Amino acid sequence: KNEVEQSPQNLTAQEGEFITINCSYSVGISALHWLQQHPGGGIVSLFMLSSGKKKHGRLIATINIQEKHSSLHITASHPRDSAVYICAVRDTGNQFYFGTGTSLTVIP
Amino acid sequence: NAGVTQTPKFQVLKTGQSMTLQCAQDMNHNSMYWYRQDPGMGLRLIYYSASEGTTDKGEVPNGYNVSRLNKREFSLRLESAAPSQTSVYFCASSWWGLSAFFGQGTRLTVV
Numbered sequence: 205k206n207e208v209e210q211s212p213q214n215l216t217a218q219e220g221e222f223i224t225i226n227c228s229y230s231v232g233i234s235a236l237h238w239l240q241q242h243p244g245g246g247i248v249s250l251f252m253l254s255s256g257k258k259k260h261g262r263l264i265a266t267i268n269i270q271e272k273h274s275s276l277h278i279t280a281s282h283p284r285d286s287a288v289y290i291c292a293v294r295d296t297g298n299q300f301y302f303g304t305g306t307s308l309t310v311i312p
Numbered sequence: 313n314a315g316v317t318q319t320p321k322f323q324v325l326k327t328g329q330s331m332t333l334q335c336a337q338d339m340n341h342n343s344m345y346w347y348r349q350d351p352g353m354g355l356r357l358i359y360y361s362a363s364e365g366t367t368d369k370g371e372v373p374n375g376y377n378v379s380r381l382n383k384r385e386f387s388l389r390l391e392s393a394a395p396s397q398t399s400v401y402f403c404a405s406s407w408w409g410l411s412a413f414f415g416q417g418t419r420l421t422v423v
Contacts, residue, residue: 208354237412247402249411290354292412298343298362300404300412302354 207231210291210303217310223278225306227291230272234298238265238276239290241305247290250276281310315339318403318415325393325422333388333418335403341413343406344386346370346378348399349417355402361386393422 209228217223229236238250251258251265253274258265262281267274278285291303316337325331337344342363347355357370361380375397377389386405390397403415 206354234408239412239414246416247404247414249413252411292355294406294412298406298408299357299360300345300355300406302347302356304352304354 207301208291208293208303210306212306213304214307215309217281217308219282219310219312221281223281223308225276225289225308227274227276227303228272229293229301231293231295231301233293234296235294236267236274237292237294237300238274239292241288241290243287283310283312286310316403316405316413316415318418320418321416323418323420325390325420327394327422329393330389330391331393333401333403334385335387335415336385337405337413338384339405339413340383341405341407341410342383344380345404346376346386346388347402347404348372349402350399358388395422398422
């Protein structure tokens with residue numbers, strides 16, 4: 205059972221391109237999180253959202269509660285954005301469910 | 313620095329050996345978690361502690377035990393390591409309305 209599905213699994217982009225990563229979930233949630241994991245590295249929380257849209261620098265996250273769908277957008281992508289992006293949802297019991305991640309490579 | 317501190321970063325064990333992974337957070341979070349991350353799979357919950365003195369099994373608890381020593385510390389113990397437990401382990405903490413904070417991970421190899 206996969207409570208959280210992400211697409212695409214892998215993504216290669218040229219520097220400067222606009223990037224979209226999608227996340228669909230099947231459980232009732234209290235919040236959705238977007239996480240970033242660099243190679244060999246730890247996991248960092250980028251966004252936590254329960255409705256609407258959030259923006260931080262070149263990153264934008266949106267969520268549609270009715271459709272159970274979220275997107276992470278990266279504008280003007282840069283090689284340092286290369287990482288695995290993970291969608292996670294927190295259910296009403298304070299448990300997290302994670303997608304398998306989207307591996308992004310941005311080529312100079 | 314505030315955050316989640318997890319030790320060790322790397323460990324190699326022989327089959328049958330035991331070890332304890334340590335985790336501490338200084339953000340006064342009630343909830344703490346242990347996950348494992350394997351290639352091609354999302355993070356999977358091993359054990360969860362909603363508050364000091366309570367622990368609950370997650371999706372993959374077999375072969376592991378945990379202790380919530382106090383509000384800050386949540387340790388994960390492998391009593392008799394098996395090659396199937398080769399993985400990257402992450403400790404995390406959170407509370408309602410807050411983001412999850414993760415430790416740096418422990419890369420464990422069981423040979």
